[in-house]
Amino acid sequence: MSHKRIPKRRAVLAAGGAAALAAAAILLPNANASQEGATSQDTAAAPRTLKAADASALASRLTGLLGDAFAGSYYDAGRQRLVVNVVAGDDSDVVVRAKKAGAVVREVDNSIAELRTGAQTLRSEAAIPGTAWAVDPRTNKILVTADSTVTGARWDRLESTVESLGSGMAVIKKSTGTFTPYLSGGDAVFGGGARCSLGFNVTAGDGTPAFLTAGHCAVAADQWSQEQDGQPIATVEQAVFPGAGDFALVRYDDPATEAPSEVNVGNQTVPVSGPAEATVGQQVFRMGSTTGLADGRVLGLDATVNYPEGTVTGLIQTDVCAEPGDSGGPLFTRDGLAIGLTSGGSGDCTVGGETFFQPVTTALEAVGATLGTGGAAGGQGEGEGEGAGAGAGEEAGAGGAAPGTGGGSPDGSGPAHTP
Numbered sequence: 001m002s003h004k005r006i007p008k009r010r011a012v013l014a015a016g017g018a019a020a021l022a023a024a025a026i027l028l029p030n031a032n033a034s035q036e037g038a039t040s041q042d043t044a045a046a047p048r049t050l051k052a053a054d055a056s057a058l059a060s061r062l063t064g065l066l067g068d069a070f071a072g073s074y075y076d077a078g079r080q081r082l083v084v085n086v087v088a089g090d091d092s093d094v095v096v097r098a099k100k101a102g103a104v105v106r107e108v109d110n111s112i113a114e115l116r117t118g119a120q121t122l123r124s125e126a127a128i129p130g131t132a133w134a135v136d137p138r139t140n141k142i143l144v145t146a147d148s149t150v151t152g153a154r155w156d157r158l159e160s161t162v163e164s165l166g167s168g169m170a171v172i173k174k175s176t177g178t179f180t181p182y183l184s185g186g187d188a189v190f191g192g193g194a195r196c197s198l199g200f201n202v203t204a205g206d207g208t209p210a211f212l213t214a215g216h217c218a219v220a221a222d223q224w225s226q227e228q229d230g231q232p233i234a235t236v237e238q239a240v241f242p243g244a245g246d247f248a249l250v251r252y253d254d255p256a257t258e259a260p261s262e263v264n265v266g267n268q269t270v271p272v273s274g275p276a277e278a279t280v281g282q283q284v285f286r287m288g289s290t291t292g293l294a295d296g297r298v299l300g301l302d303a304t305v306n307y308p309e310g311t312v313t314g315l316i317q318t319d320v321c322a323e324p325g326d327s328g329g330p331l332f333t334r335d336g337l338a339i340g341l342t343s344g345g346s347g348d349c350t351v352g353g354e355t356f357f358q359p360v361t362t363a364l365e366a367v368g369a370t371l372g373t374g375g376a377a378g379g380q381g382e383g384e385g386e387g388a389g390a391g392a393g394e395e396a397g398a399g400g401a402a403p404g405t406g407g408g409s410p411d412g413s414g415p416a417h418t419p
Contacts, residue, residue, distance in 0.1 A: 047081045048102030052282040053337060055082040059279065062101055069094040071108050072115075072137035075281035077297070085140055087111045108140040109168060118142050118165045119304065126161040128154050129308045130179055132354070133170075134300030134317045137280050142170035143300060143317075145354055147179045147346050177346025177353045181216040181246070181307055181327060188289035188325070189213065189250075190228045192221025197289040197329030199341040200272060200360065201259035202249070204237070205368035209259040210251040212363055212371075213328030214341055215241030216309065218248030233257075238367050242310030246343040247363035248328075261372050263330050265293050272330075274372030275360045276337035278316045284339055286318075286357075288326025291349045296320035305356050307344060315356040316340050321349035331357045338371055 050058065052075050059073040062084055071085035084103040086094050087110075098105045115135045119142055122133050130149040133142050144162055146155065162170045189198050196217035204210045211234065218239035223232035232253065239248035252259065262269040265287055278284070278298045285295045300317035320331070322342050331340035340357030347353015364371060 046102075047079075047099075047104045049080045050075075050082055050102070051080070052077070052279050052333065053276055056277050056279040056282075058082050058102060059084070060277075062098060062103060065097055065101065066094050068111065068113065071111050071140065072135060073103070073280070074137045075279045076104070077281055077283055083137075085137055110140050114169070115140075115142055118169050119302075121165060122161060122170075123304060123311075125164075126158045127306050127311055128158055129306050130154075131158060132179060132303060132305040132317070132356070134303035134315075136300055139171070141168065144170055144172045145175050146172060147175045147177055149178055175346045175354060176351065177348070179305060179307055179344060179346050179354075180324075181214065181241075181309065181344035189217075189224045189226065189234075189328075190230065191217070191224040191232075194220045195228070195289070195325045196224075196327045197287070197325065197342065199328050199330050200263075200338050200371055201261055202364070202369040202371045203259075204249065204251055208251060208255050209257045210234070210237065210249055210369060211259065212341055212360070212367075212369070213248050213250060214343055214358065215239045215246045215248045216343070217328050218250060224250055240366065242307065242312045244312075245314055245358055245362060245366070246312050247341055247358045247366065249363075249367040249369060263287050263332055263336075270332065271336050272332065272338050272372055273336050274338065275364055276333070276339060277361055278339050278357075278359065282333070284318060284320060284331050284333060286320045286322060286326070286329060286331050286342060286355075288322055288329035288342060290323050290325030291321065294321050294349060296355075299354075303356055305344065312343065312356075314359065314362060315343055316359055318355050318357060319352065320355050321347065321352055322355045323348045331360075 055075045059082060063070050066086060069086045069088060069091060071087050073082055073084045076083050082103045083106055084098050085106050085108040086098060088094050088107055095105050119133060128150060130147040131144065133144045136143040146158055150158060159172065162172055189196050194217065196213055199212040201209065201211050218236040219241055222236050224234045225232050234250045234252045237249045237251045261272040263272060278301060280298050280301060282298045283295060284298060285293060287293050296319040298316060298318050303315040303317040304311060304313045305315060322345060326342050329342045330338065331342065332338050338360045340359055341363065343356045343358050345353055345355035
């Protein structure tokens with residue numbers, strides 16, 4: 001646990017722990033790396049070289065600058081460029097404006113409004129347990145995923161709904177796993193017979209120490225401890241699940257608890273400077289009390305997942321592996337920006353799968369808490385100068401922890417569903 005009143009637990013590295021150590025070695029030397037090679041946004045005529053956090057900030061500016069012509073964006077980690085989709089229509093100047101801002105511009109067919117309308121149709125006609133969807137800016141389509149439970153009439157209904165959206169609007173992908181909340185941070189927390197992971201330590205609105213974790217963990221139990229069947233150390237203050245997110249604020253019972261802003265990666269800690277928005281294509285790291293450290297890339301934003309317990313909206317979709325017990329754990333960048341909280345998904349850290357995360361910025365805003373060394377709830381961390389994501393020449397998702405390795409748990413994992 002990353003508070004000093006109780007001795008900090010360190011993850012027990014399993015047989016494959018060497019890979020987690022290697023991942024941590026990649027993480028920490030790059031912390032607070034300065035941006036290199038970026039040109040002034042006011043004078044750049046060619047695509048800018050950007051760290052992922054700066055690409056996210058540029059995408060936010062272009063959303064307002066381009067208006068209805070903006071059709072999504074993603075981070076090309078290999079070239080360290082922001083790729084922006086535009087539907088130019090009769091306004092030929094939008095391409096010029098996007099290029100002057102420093103983005104790589106790609107003209108596409110589907111507007112953001114059309115893609116969102118398609119997602120609403122899926123929500124109203126095909127909200128089937130075991131399905132999920134998110135807009136994929138790389139293909140300019142809605143990526144619909146169905147797990148192994150979607151068969152027969154339910155598959156036919158999903159397929160028919162996708163076809164009704166029209167050609168070139170959505171594609172279906174079949175997953176071999178099953179979508180479930182990963183009920184079982186960095187450090188393990190226990191409550192009501194369930195095991196989860198602590199996400200990020202925060203400061204509640206009244207100045208007292210607290211932490212964020214998954215909402216489906218908090219609805220399982222009101223009080224949480226550091227050890228299984230141990231003395232409670234924290235009490236649930238707010239929780240959302242299912243619905244518009246999967247997050248909870250859990251307040252430490254002792255107001256004198258010191259709750260540093262950091263992630264325990266097993267053999268050392270990564271300081272967390274503040275929250276940040278995710279960017280499609282960005283490299284991210286996840287820490288969980290069951291599987292330890294793993295990495296991958298962001299695949300989609302504003303994802304909808306239809307768990308057996310209900311529909312959850314507004315999530316981040318990734319290819320980072322996770323398993324039961326990792327729920328609530330932190331998703332972060334190599335230089336310590338907080339991105340998300342583990343919600344659930346399919347597969348495991350042997351075969352892989354899809355995993356979904358609650359955006360930290362949304363959770364902070366909802367509960368009125370702050371994270372890191374400065375900035376308001378739901379802020380963008382330390383500003384544009386903070387680098388994030390893969391370094392030069394790296395492909396997103398490469399060079400981090402090998403799936404299935406990292407801090408193993410001597411206690412075993414908790415149940416796969418909310419009790």
